[in-house]
Amino acid sequence: MIKLFRKIRQKLLSENKFSKYLLYAVGEIVLVVIGILIALQINNWNEGKKEAESQQKLFANLKIDFENRLSELEEFHASKRQAITNISRINAIISSSHKEFDEDEVGALLAYQLNNFSFNEDFKLLEGVFNTGLINDIKNETLKRKLIEWPQLVEEMLEEQRIFQNDNLTKYGPLLEKYISNRRLYEHFDFRNYALPKGGQITLKENYEGLLKDPLLENLLATKEVHLRISVIDLGNLTNEAKEIIRLLELTHD
Template identity: 40%
Template sequence: MIKFFRKIRQNLLSENKFSRYLLYALGEIILVVIGILIALQINTWNQERLNAKKETQFLHELKQNLIEDQEAVQKTLDFNQSKLTAIDSAFHYMALMKDDKTYGRQFSNKFPVLSNNMLFEPTRVTFESIVSTGQIEIIQSVGLRKQLAQYYADTSLDGVQEQLKRNTQSFLDVTTPKMINKEMTKFFTKRDFDVAPLEALTIHKDPEVLSRLFVMLNKTHEHNQRLKEMQVKIEALQNGIEDYLNNEF
């Protein structure tokens, strides 16, 4: 093809048709420019197609992360419910204030739940990967990008979860020495120590333990409230992603 055009130019020059040669050369330049523009446009279309494909992939991965978050929130709420039940059971026996020799054992049975927490942490893998690789702009919707940034920057749970951890540690510090009994020490050490039996525990009469349980009750309720607010935010973000995907395709 190049040889063909070169031959035409040579013929025009040899025939002294310079004006026609100039017009031809100009036309050839225009064709080259048009070819470059078409190539650039095709490249742009290909890039846009790749970006659209990547955007869809990102959004589906984010949706999956949000499903995992919903499950984690619900699991935490379920654990908190078992904790509230254990606290209520402890209050029931403490309110009786009787020398009930079975209370020590009953309180001991609730101790694993009372002395633990379940905390929620969003699944940030996909979002952090998008941000760290500078690909957040691939998500075309400014509103959706803002919604995602707000969700993953949300620290409303951090404070109450930190307080919950501190309260649980405080509860452990107070109750653990009062929970030492013959059955426990023998179970863990296989030795007999000169300590009171489980039935002799009077932890249900201890005002310090009662105080820690009250704080635990309040913090657990507050935690539940924040978790339910988080559920609403997750659902709103899921709907936002779903609406965007449906409108795009």
């Protein structure tokens, strides 16, 4: 470029037309610069378009993920409310002055409490958004904030889930095993059609009356009810947040 300029300058000086050719040279340089700037702008536009399309795909996938989780949350919310109702019914049977009760009904009510309500903790897509820094590219500040707060809300619910799992494994389950056949219980356990086929042979001598009279049962059910009621509140909050995140993702995606 310098050599070219010197050559032009010498030519202009020799022809005494320096001003005219200097203006021409500057014009050429300006055109080259403008061309470079336009090329850079087009490249930036293409990159921005690709980035926007990638973000739209991310939002679409996040929406599907949250819709699936919302369905699970609503199922657990309804199931835990049913579990609370069932505990009230068991307590009514325990406190009843009548000696007779329906063993099938009691078995079904007790079996329902074996549900750990195991919510899927795996949020790989959302974790990827955090780990890759894509969360910072989300322009909707409300959506960004809610996505950041989501893991903590889930963790609060999972605390109750872990308590349920531990109590069922170490306290509630072992108590029932002393009086009732596990086979019988799991024949009654109808959550998501997980129940065993009915009619299997049972040789264990069952004692429903002894179980209902055991004070430990009433205490364990009281503990379960407390955690269920806390969990129902957490699930309600989590469900509302999931709905709002889905709504914001829909707006962003559109």
